[in-house]
Amino acid sequence: MSTAVDPTRTPPPPAARLREATGADGEVVAQLVRELAEYEREPQAATATGADFARALEPGSGIGCLLAEVDGPGGPEVVGMALWYTTFSTWQGRRGMWLEDLYVRPEHRRRGIARSFFARLGALCAERGYGRLEWWVLDWNTPAQGFYRTLGARPEDEWTVWRLDGERLARLASQGPAIP
Template sequence: MTTTLAGGAVLRAARPGDEPGILACIRELAEYEREPDAVETTEADLTAALFGETPAVFAHVVERDGAVVGIAVWFLSFSTWTGRHGIYLEDLYVRADQRGHGYGQALLCRLAATAVERGFARVDWAVLDWNAPSIAFYRSLGAFPMDDWTGYRLTGDALVTTARGGAGADRV
């Protein structure tokens, strides 16, 4: 489904050929989030993840004048409590010079519509505590923080050590 937005932009599912624009948005988002050197993803990684034989990651893009100017990259989650899938929004980003046209809201509305259409229970995402503009935007849509939950992550050496059964894996 393609939706026409303000300024002649269109919102649509990502398709092969969008990888350079998606990656550019990911890099800009990392810079905004004060982690400009953290992006390891390549166009080839995006091709495999989004368009491979069994994709487990999905994306919607806003395209304007032939260029990707906004992205929503997401994957399915699952709630054992509801017994239903949900959507986990990994990245939502609209290029700075394209903000104010409603593109971010359109992307979130599309994800919410996808969840409703498919009978999913929810849409979840994380936002940095200092990102006041995004927090205000999300709250304006009726989203709320999960204050009683703290996210955890295993990566790098800790991931490898834990995979080998070390570093306290026997304490649980």
């Protein structure tokens, strides 16, 4: 029995390679963040520049970023990122990892890239003795929530995020310390 090749069938996409981002990747990280902000319906909120990310990704900053690359017509093409930083749990007495942003360009989704990001982040946590890997997900992003459940993640429903920023943060700071 021979197997015929169907010329109308699209070959599977090439696997993505993961690599650590450096300051030289600042502009591509900024672009991916802008795309993520657009997806999350807040394009005006993404004000960070390539220079901001170049500074943030300096060695020893406590901020890490993995990039996913595929071979494109002009060479390697970045198609996704996972940007994280270290946290600390007083309950565990150990560092943890906060995944600030995970984004895969729409045309490269459902190829295992996000799962590869999580596998690598989990390995980093294990290598470094981190006790947690945590992140936020928007309430309306049910596809992401479903994916996270397949990883074994669970929502922390008993906690509510609180925030001070912009004018409110500046106003609080201007009040000075409460204790003389």
